[in-house]
């Protein structure tokens with residue numbers, strides 16, 4: 001672990017071009033992205049649709065590979081088992097194994113995170129309770145509503161106390177109560193010293209939970225914002241940044 | 250429509266309509282009738298292709314094709330008294346394809362041999378098939394029995410026939426076929442041999458239709474055998490051959506002239522052999 | 534290994550949750566009802582014909598169901614991006630491939646055993662009734678092993694295609710193609726040795742030879758007729774066929790793993 005400088009995520013100069021299918025032009029999705037996230041920090045990536053947020057996350061997870069540049073997670077390369085044992089991920093629009101029931105699914109994830117026996121059972125129960133799904137544990141996931149899927153997704157992201165939680169639009173599809181719950185969960189894990197990396201369109205939420213924000217646009221990071229130093233709303237900063245960028249091009 | 254019962258009723262009506270469509274429309278338009286229908290038979294690709302297009306289901310294919318042939322011959326038998334000449338080709342082709350698909354499958358040898366010998370007189374092809382069967386399943390002594398019968402009865406090759414009967418006896422462990430083989434070498438006992446072999450075949454046949462066919466044949470042969478014995482008695486008694494069957498009856502050797510189950514009539518030829526006008530196939 | 538088992542377990546669970554499992558079991562019971570009909574369709578050696586039917590049915594049902602399952606599960610994994618999520622879990626990428634493989638093979642194992650166990654009493658009954666055409670029940674279950682190897686090989690091929698392409702339709706045709714070629718190559722090679730085959734253009738012969746050495750020879754696992762009639766199979770060649778299947782499966786699986794390690798999962 002790169003405990004030297006305390007960085008959990010180090011992304012340096014990554015570029016990613018999607019080759020596309022046979023007759024499609026290659027598409028340059030990320031252009032020279034660099035940032036790092038400290039241990040215990042809550043880091044937000046914001047940007048318009050198609051800016052490259054999810055692509056960045058997938059590279060950090062080691063699901064796809066950058067064309068150039070380097071990524072270090074907890075001092076190791078992404079995709080290594082050692083790393084994956086300590087991180088968790090909630091996809092945007094998650095689709096989990098649909099014919100499993102919620103409980104079996106959470107159990108499966110918990111086991112992979114190293115939980116066993118009674119601890120596993122207790123944790124599964126605790127997390128189902130925390131996301132208000134204690135009554136739906138036996139239902140197959142394909143019968144879950146969109147928001148219930150999001151809730152089970154949050155539960156699987158937090159079970160087993162990962163060191164880094166990566167959430168791609170975690171507040172998607174949740175009702176107001178659910179959003180409050182999700183925010184509370186994130187804040188709770190932050191108090192435990194967990195690092196959180198997430199994306200969202202809802203700047204209001206970002207402002208509340210994040211320590212630091214990066215604004216990404218067309219595959220470039222335009223600005224880093226320290227939330228506690230903000231003198232105006234995040235929304236204004238965001239829009240101004242994009243406008244400045246459009247003008248300079 | 251709205252009530253549960255209403256919907257159930259509609260579902261029922263639709264199911265009935267489905268059955269009705271099957272019942273009323275499936276037949277007359279697409280299917281030919283009578284002889285025309287009977288004369289159509291499936292087309293085969295070359296046996297090798299039939300085999301590889303069967304993947305791992307060649308056994309099913311062999312079974313299905315054989316069944317198809319049986320159905321076809323069954324339909325023909327409704328229209329024709331004896332298997333018509335044009336049906337020979339389907340039999341031979343089916344046998345070729347099926348023995349390629351699964352050379353161990355018993356039924357096809359049996360069926361092909363039955364039709365080819367008695368109805369089409371193509372004993373060579375029948376024998377070739379049986380030899381092929383023996384290549385794959387040498388323990389099936391019944392093939393030797395067929396071969397023996399074919400050689401002696403149709404080809405009049407008594408020595409070879411006897412040889413096959415001895416084989417049948419050895420492989421099956423049944424001594425009666427060895428006895429028949431030895432009798433075969435004496436001209437006088439031949440009908441008796443044929444009867445003995447037929448009895449063996451009947452014993453080994455499960456299918457009722459085929460069994461009845463063989464029994465008819467047996468009955469005809471028994472008629473001939475009875476008359477042959479009578480001719481012998483007549484010759485011993487009078488020193489000459491009888492001119493016709495009436496003479497045997499008048500001499501009091503037989504009570505009546507047996508009936509040919511194939512609808513022909515028994516007669517005595519110049520050499521004193523008992524024959525029948527039907528030649529042991531159904532007369533049209 | 535723990536992670537592989539975990540994935541295998543989830544695969545079996547998914548497979549069992551698919552209704553298709555029960556459908557096959559019911560279909561088998563219905564197929565068993567066809568026994569009396571078959572009995573009157575066949576003239577000789579009834580037990581053998583019945584055994585042939587039962588084995589062909591098992592073969593067919595297991596193949597279809599496994600193809601459906603493997604394709605269905607791979608499809609959701611790929612098209613709905615579940616795969617992205619799964620490989621972000623604390624597993625190695627190869628754990629996914631091995632886990633899926635083991636899960637599918639284990640499920641196929643249960644399936645084969647069930648179908649054979651349901652049909653075997655009938656075959657045994659008729660064998661007893663007609664001792665003139667004996668059929669050995671031991672062979673019946675031994676065939677299950679061969680079928681299992683064939684299914685394992687096809688599952689490995691499906692996983693290989695999963696690593697090669699992101700399109701289920703491609704892998705579906707790929708697996709079907711391997712199946713067809715795998716079952717016909719033996720006959721084609723046989724044909725090459727005949728007179729007509731000898732006179733084929735050199736190019737065609739070369740193509741056939743190449744194809745023959747790349748694709749698996751699945752005909753080796755089709756031992757149904759051999760078992761039913763107790764013909765043309767000695768212990769050694771049976772053993773070699775199994776060994777061939779196992780080796781080929783392992784190689785394909787390793788190839789799948791190597792490709793999957795570097796696959797971009799969109």
Ligand SMILES: Nc1ncnc2c1ncn2[C@@H]1O[C@H](COP(=O)(O)OP(=O)(O)OP(=O)(O)O)[C@@H](O)[C@H]1O
Pocket residue numbers: 018019020027029047048049050051052053054055056092799
């Ligand atoms: N597999 C792919 N092939 C080609 N292009 C892709 C692929 N995945 C993403 N892209 C493109 O890369 C760009 C960035 O996509 P990405 O999913 O990272 O956006 P995002 O910032 O997450 O957007 P959103 O807020 O809508 O989730 C988009 O223009 C998208 O079309």
Ligand SMILES: [Mg+2]
Pocket residue numbers: 053054055092168
């Ligand atoms: Mg996104």
